[in-house]
Amino acid sequence: AQSVTQLDSQVPVFEEAPVELRCNYSSSVSVYLFWYVQYPNQGLQLLLKYLSGSTLVKGINGFEAEFNKSQTSFHLRKPSVHISDTAEYFCAVSDPQIQGAQKLVFGQGTRLTINP
Amino acid sequence: DARVTQTPRHKVTEMGQEVTMRCQPILGHNTVFWYRQTMMQGLELLAYFRNRAPLDDSGMPKDRFSAEMPDATLATLKIQPSEPRDSAVYFCASGLSTGKLFFGSGTQLSVL
Numbered sequence: 001a002q003s004v005t006q007l008d009s010q011v012p013v014f015e016e017a018p019v020e021l022r023c024n025y026s027s028s029v030s031v032y033l034f035w036y037v038q039y040p041n042q043g044l045q046l047l048l049k050y051l052s053g054s055t056l057v058k059g060i061n062g063f064e065a066e067f068n069k070s071q072t073s074f075h076l077r078k079p080s081v082h083i084s085d086t087a088e089y090f091c092a093v094s095d096p097q098i099q100g101a102q103k104l105v106f107g108q109g110t111r112l113t114i115n116p
Numbered sequence: 117d118a119r120v121t122q123t124p125r126h127k128v129t130e131m132g133q134e135v136t137m138r139c140q141p142i143l144g145h146n147t148v149f150w151y152r153q154t155m156m157q158g159l160e161l162l163a164y165f166r167n168r169a170p171l172d173d174s175g176m177p178k179d180r181f182s183a184e185m186p187d188a189t190l191a192t193l194k195i196q197p198s199e200p201r202d203s204a205v206y207f208c209a210s211g212l213s214t215g216k217l218f219f220g221s222g223t224q225l226s227v228l
């Protein structure tokens with residue numbers, strides 16, 4: 001079975017500072033990896049995804065993530081955050097071999113708070 | 117913009133009552149998912165459908181929950197009877213390509 005661990009439940013950061021949100025996964029097979037963002041009182045939106053190819057993936061809103069197979073990690077980064085980045089961020093994994101790879105297993109989420 | 121529509125946005129009910137949540141997926145999407153979000157458990161997959169056929173409902177308590185897709189424009193999640201532990205936000209999501217799911221705004225359910 002696959003699982004995702006987001007190592008930090010809350011991350012406070014000052015505006016314009018860099019941020020890294022950590023995600024580790026557990027799987028015995030190859031995986032697809034995703035980051036989703038949830039703004040208050042809204043559903044989740046896809047930030048970026050890794051399916052294959054380059055291990056550095058760029059997403060929307062200036063975010064990027066790097067797939068590290070040896071460390072089974074998929075950390076999310078942004079070099080300079082804005083107040084509007086305040087949200088909950090979810091890492092997710094799926095098995096490419098199972099039913100179109102759309103069955104996502106989500107981590108517990110990391111609440112990113114940007115302070116002025 | 118195409119979006120997943122969920123109704124109602126909020127529902128307050130008493131224990132033992134039936135609750136029905138509805139979802140209109142994005143036109144043309146062939147997979148529909150139901151997730152439940154709570155502080156303690158995070159996001160849990162309850163059930164999902166492809167081309168209206170149920171593929172996996174292993175995350176759903178079978179004795180009280182049921183999920184259906186009567187047609188391509190409507191998915192329903194029903195709880196009968198509801199219990200206080202069912203209080204959560206229920207999300208519907210639809211998708212077409214690998215891993216890119218579009219989520220609705222959720223139904224916030226409170227069972228008193």
